[in-house]
Amino acid sequence: MKVSVITLVHGRHAHLATQQQALLRSSRLPDDYVIVAMDDPGVAASFPDPRLPGTVVELPRTGTALPLAKARNAGARAALQRGADLLLFLDVDCLPGPDLVAGYVAAATDDAASARLLCGPVTYLDPPGPQGYCLDRLSDLDSPHPARPAPLPGEIFPDDNPDLFWSLSFAVTAETWNRIGGFCEDYTGYGGEDTDFARLAGRAGAGLAWVGAARAYHQFHPTQDPPVQHVADIVRNANLFHARWGSWPMGGWLQGFRDRGLIEGGHGTTPCTLADHVGRPA
Structure with missing residues (x-):
């Protein structure tokens, strides 16, 4: 199974670099790494890391809002053209745990989960110390967000509530992606497009499955609640x-x-x- 990690970026180059360092520590390396640079021409000069086979897709911005839905579709399209069997979407702020890639691959070959949107638990990290996050000990920081299911590693929980889907970290087989048809590109900017995608998935017969082994760690950045x-x-x-x-x-x-x-x-x-x-x- 050829696995392509797809990451959207606009700024946050330091977070992107740290994500790549974490990917290189994976127990199962991705086969491809597609970075979609949204109105960010500086990305292609520095990424991806030469130890990770991949490509950068340039996507200009039209208007004031970032084209997040369009960018995910562009990333998927590039990954499929490069032969991907499993599309693994990872937010630029997310660090993959060492078994995230392997966990999604295992779920994608599980009869009860393979035709679903595969979602992993995400821990929101505190600010790093002066030396940054210790990437070899991410699991010591494990504290998944309480608003989402968090199965133990090795467990997979089917779930049919589309409102729990998040695009921070998820995977979907090429077959299921094509059946859903991708994100609705009428959405621009932040919010709503991921819930819409989960509704489209449900209409196509694809619920969710929470994958305990596919743990990710969201790097700290200032934010507001509500945003x-x-x-x-x-x-x-x-x-x-x-x-x-x-x-x-x-x-x-x-x-x-x-x-x-x-x-x-x-x-x-x-x-x-x-x-x-x-x-x-x-």
């Missing part, structure tokens, strides 16, 4: 999701924005809008 820096993207994408599926995604974030007076609507049949005092993107 107010992405409020305009989230409002736009939430309305698109509601138009497509008749329900509202990202409910916790929308409520958080309402509590702060940043948005109105986004519940029932009321469209989601930015509050008058919130600046619109150019």
